[in-house]
Amino acid sequence: MSWKLDLSWKPLDLNHLSFIRQALAAKNPEVSELSLANLFIWQEFDRPKLAIYKDYLLLWLSPPNELPFLLEPLGPPPSPFFLMELLHQVGRFSRLPANFLSYFPQDKVLIRENRDQFDYLYWREEMVSLKGKKFDGKRNLIRRFQSSFPDYEIKSMDQNWRREAMNFFLCWAEQKGGKESLSPLNFKDQARALELAFELWTALDLIGGALIIRGEIKGFFIASSLNRQTAVIHFHYADLKLPGASQTLLWEACRQKLSPFPLINLEQDLGHPGLKRAKLSYHPCHLVAKYDVYPA
Numbered sequence: 001m002s003w004k005l006d007l008s009w010k011p012l013d014l015n016h017l018s019f020i021r022q023a024l025a026a027k028n029p030e031v032s033e034l035s036l037a038n039l040f041i042w043q044e045f046d047r048p049k050l051a052i053y054k055d056y057l058l059l060w061l062s063p064p065n066e067l068p069f070l071l072e073p074l075g076p077p078p079s080p081f082f083l084m085e086l087l088h089q090v091g092r093f094s095r096l097p098a099n100f101l102s103y104f105p106q107d108k109v110l111i112r113e114n115r116d117q118f119d120y121l122y123w124r125e126e127m128v129s130l131k132g133k134k135f136d137g138k139r140n141l142i143r144r145f146q147s148s149f150p151d152y153e154i155k156s157m158d159q160n161w162r163r164e165a166m167n168f169f170l171c172w173a174e175q176k177g178g179k180e181s182l183s184p185l186n187f188k189d190q191a192r193a194l195e196l197a198f199e200l201w202t203a204l205d206l207i208g209g210a211l212i213i214r215g216e217i218k219g220f221f222i223a224s225s226l227n228r229q230t231a232v233i234h235f236h237y238a239d240l241k242l243p244g245a246s247q248t249l250l251w252e253a254c255r256q257k258l259s260p261f262p263l264i265n266l267e268q269d270l271g272h273p274g275l276k277r278a279k280l281s282y283h284p285c286h287l288v289a290k291y292d293v294y295p296a
Contacts, residue, residue: 005053005082005085005086005089007051007053007058007089008051009049009050009051009060010049010050010051011047011048011049011050012039012040012043012048012049012050012059014040014200014203016050017036017040017203019057020036020039020050020057021036023057023074023075024036024074026074027072027074028227028228029072029226029227030097030099030119030226030227030288031072031095031096031097031119031288031290032119032226032232032265032267032268032288033061033071033095034071034072034074034095034226035224035226035232035234036204036205036224037197037204037205037206037224037232037234038232038234039059040196040200040203040204041193041194041196041197041200041204041234042193042196043196044189044192044193044196045063045064045189045192045193046061046062046063047061047062047063048060048061048062049061049062054075055075055076056073056074056075056076056078056082057073057074057075058070058073058074058086059071059074060090061094067091067092068090068091068092069090069091069092069093069094069095069292070086070087070090070092070093070094071093071094071095071096072093072095072096072097072100073086077103078103079103080103080104080105080108083103083104084104084105084108084109084295087109087293087294087295088295091294091295092292092293092294093292093293094114094117094290094291094292094293095114095117095290096290096291096292096293097288097289097290097291098289098291101291101293104293107296108295108296109293109294109295109296110293110294110295110296111291111292111293112291112292112293112294113289113290113291114290114291114292115271116268116269116270116271117268117270117290118268118269118287118288118289118290119265119266119267119268119287119288119290120265120266120267120268120269120279120280120282120284120287120288121230121263121264121265121266121284121285121286121287121288122263122264122265122266122282122283122284122285123262123263123264123285124231124254124258124259124261124262124263124264125262126283126285127250127251127254127264127282128251128254128255130142130251134283135283137281138247138251138281138282141243141244141247141248142244142247142248142251143244144243144244145242145243145244145245145247145248146244146248148242148244149213149242151213151214152211152212152213152218152248153211153212153213154209154210154211154212154249154252154253154256154257155209155210155212156208156209156257157208157209157210157220157222158201158202158208159198159199159201159202161198161208161210161220162195162198164210164217165194165198165210165217165220166191166194166195166198167217168217168218168219168220168237169190169191169194169237171239172237172238172239172240173187175239175240175241176240190235193234193235194222194235197222197234197235204224205224205225206222206223206224207222207223207224207231207257207258208220208221208222208223208257209221209249209252209253209256209257211238211239211245211248211249211252213242218238218239218242218245219236219237219238219239219245219246219249220235220237220249221233221235221236221237221249221250221253221257222234222235223253223257223258225261226265229261229262229263230261230262230263230264230265231258231260231261231263231264231265232264232265232266232267233250233253233264233265233266233267234267236249236250236253236266263285265288266279266282266284
């Protein structure tokens with residue numbers, strides 16, 4: 001059985017915001033790519049398109065560093081025939097959670113694990129308590145920072161922090177070795193995503209906090225709700241010259257600003273060894289596996 005889908009793909013824009021929000025709320029997604037915020041703040045990098053077919057909302061991403069792909073369709077459980085027609089039209093699905101794979105006819109597809117895109121998931125309470133020997137290093141860094149800067153503050157951020165945050169991001173990039181040295185995502189892409197986050201702050205219900213020392217911003221984070229249980233942290237930057245600043249900022253984010261969420265998603269490591277080490281050092285409770293699916 002086969003049929004030709006008549007799909008009208010449109011670039012993602014703010015007119016789709018309410019509709020996508022409803023579809024995601026019904027889905028309660030597990031993967032960070034299906035965060036409402038990520039879809040919009042990374043739109044100039046991922047170049048998402050949207051199509052509606054019957055009860056399904058379809059999202060097609062075309063980032064410059066890989067071939068285009070479809071995300072998990074939002075809607076009721078799909079038929080194998082529907083998925084295969086989509087697969088033949090677009091070429092592949094990507095960032096699929098493990099529980100979605102059974103909808104494909106297993107003899108007609110190739111399924112490949114995409115380890116670079118696995119999300120790192122943590123219990124928020126463990127990120128706050130930092131109990132046990134495995135967290136000795138984190139606790140020591142935080143204590144050292146608190147001893148050096150006992151008057152530090154964590155201030156809530158909103159869209160009005162744009163100038164200060166962008167200026168700090170520029171300083172952070174220089175500390176990393178300059179605009180041309182950032183990886184795996186370059187300075188321009190990260191900067192534009194940050195600008196969009198501040199432009200769309202209220203519409204996307206973003207949560208943020210700034211690390212302030214003696215009136216100066218020394219770090220910030222931006223997060224949002226991924227699902228009813230999980231907050232996803234999209235950006236986390238701290239002064240590299242201040243030992244413990246990054247750990248303190250993340251600890252305070254989990255302790256103060258993200259307390260309604262039992263789980264924290266720190267997104268992917270993108271195959272970057274440094275990011276992988278940093279995320280593993282917090283001992284995730286779960287890695288959210290993701291898969292690519294191709295026609296056999």
